[in-house]
Amino acid sequence: MLDINFIRQNQDLVTKSAQEKGYRVNIQDLLHLDDQRRELLQKVDDLRRQRNEISAKMGKGKPDPEILETARKIKSELTVEEPKLNEVEQQLKDLLKQVPNIIFDDVPLGGEECSVEIKQWGGQKSEGVDHLDYALSRDWVDFERGAKVAGAKFYYLKNGLALLENALLQFGLKKVIEHGFSFMTVPDMVSSKILEGCGFNPRSSEQSDEYYIEGEDLAMIATAEMPLTGYYMDEILNEKDLPICLAGYSACFRKEAGTYGKHTRGLFRVHQFNKLEMYVFCLPEQSKDMHEKIRTIEEEIWQELGIPYRVINIAAGDLGSPAAKKYDIEYWSPVDQKYRELTSCSNCTDFQARSLNIRVKREDGSLETVHTLNGTAVSLARTMVAVIENYAQKDGKLKVPEVLKPYLNGADEV
Numbered sequence: 001m002l003d004i005n006f007i008r009q010n011q012d013l014v015t016k017s018a019q020e021k022g023y024r025v026n027i028q029d030l031l032h033l034d035d036q037r038r039e040l041l042q043k044v045d046d047l048r049r050q051r052n053e054i055s056a057k058m059g060k061g062k063p064d065p066e067i068l069e070t071a072r073k074i075k076s077e078l079t080v081e082e083p084k085l086n087e088v089e090q091q092l093k094d095l096l097k098q099v100p101n102i103i104f105d106d107v108p109l110g111g112e113e114c115s116v117e118i119k120q121w122g123g124q125k126s127e128g129v130d131h132l133d134y135a136l137s138r139d140w141v142d143f144e145r146g147a148k149v150a151g152a153k154f155y156y157l158k159n160g161l162a163l164l165e166n167a168l169l170q171f172g173l174k175k176v177i178e179h180g181f182s183f184m185t186v187p188d189m190v191s192s193k194i195l196e197g198c199g200f201n202p203r204s205s206e207q208s209d210e211y212y213i214e215g216e217d218l219a220m221i222a223t224a225e226m227p228l229t230g231y232y233m234d235e236i237l238n239e240k241d242l243p244i245c246l247a248g249y250s251a252c253f254r255k256e257a258g259t260y261g262k263h264t265r266g267l268f269r270v271h272q273f274n275k276l277e278m279y280v281f282c283l284p285e286q287s288k289d290m291h292e293k294i295r296t297i298e299e300e301i302w303q304e305l306g307i308p309y310r311v312i313n314i315a316a317g318d319l320g321s322p323a324a325k326k327y328d329i330e331y332w333s334p335v336d337q338k339y340r341e342l343t344s345c346s347n348c349t350d351f352q353a354r355s356l357n358i359r360v361k362r363e364d365g366s367l368e369t370v371h372t373l374n375g376t377a378v379s380l381a382r383t384m385v386a387v388i389e390n391y392a393q394k395d396g397k398l399k400v401p402e403v404l405k406p407y408l409n410g411a412d413e414v
Helices: 004-009 011-021 027-058 065-097 131-137 143-149 159-178 192-197 225-230 284-305 351-355 380-391 402-407
Strands: 116-121 182-185 236-238 244-253 272-282 309-313 325-333 338-347 359-361 367-369 371-379
Touching: 004 011, 004 027, 011 027, 027 065, 116 284, 131 380, 159 182, 159 244, 159 272, 159 284, 159 371, 159 380, 159 402, 192 225, 192 351, 225 244, 225 272, 225 371, 272 284, 272 380, 284 309, 284 325, 284 338, 284 371, 284 380, 284 402, 309 338, 325 380, 338 380, 351 371, 371 380
Parallel strands: 182 244, 236 359
Antiparallel strands: 116 309, 244 272, 272 371, 309 325, 325 338, 338 371, 359 367
16 A cells, blocks of 8 residues: 555645546545545544543552543543544545556556557567367366366367477576576465555456455465465564575466456466466666566577567556556467467555565665565466467477477477
């Protein structure tokens, strides 16, 4: 969430940025609540100070009846004022959650269609093999039994495709480790506190993408970003240790709410898939450079796989609440003759870290909220789609990209 003092000092900027993202916020209501909170807090603090002073006097002998009466009145007042303060603080917190992060100056304005292409790599093949038809013909995927066991859009990977998924993971893992990321596995569930702290607050309940565990304060993760963000919750990091670069591997679970009209064929958009995620905790002055580093790693992965792609600077209206700026990498689909989303990377500045109380102790002793960033190294289901579309041969075999051969016993094809 944003700092309330920042909001107070930058009301027009916060309002305009929220509008550009498509969020409706009432800054005046927010600041009015903060004024109430400040007044109540001052009153409660004053009453607590008086109570403590009286307690100190009462400990030195028989209390004066007048002091006892004053203590009783203070206790009675606190009984009324403390719940008022708690209620206003909760209302303020709820309103703060609705205010999205500020966008950077170089973020394009407008909706999804206003996102700007900033780079292309590779050619645009005119022919390709449909990944689902191909995988079914080779008995590599089973959606029917997946639906029987878990429901629509769940699946089994088999034989060559399961081996390809593992090869892609191993290749992606090698790349991120070479770039200084520490590998982690993560919990597949997080609490609502972590979920909200990450900024996964949908614009409406119909858009909520998470699977919640009935009777528990837990949700299945939609990305390893969630548990990675919470890793340092309520902790103070040392300046000398930043940036901290983590790579989390996990299953991801998504309802895919609000995806009507989007491309959903086969493995492209499913309810469960595996993903290797990059995550960074850094100093505020480091975050823009770290964002470019994550994007560079993503590009290296697709270039070495030989998958043609383009990089998109995402428009404000298509950004989520936490991101100040986001890049998407879209691969060229020779089957659909268009670019389709493959990975993304976001700079969330101090938005997530403030919500989860993650700070850094500077060398001069001062405390500051850290910045957080995330980016997909390999989203395995979509990557398999891109590989099949680009490497399936007319004889029915799948040519193995050179960088994957070490993880497939040196095979040229599968």
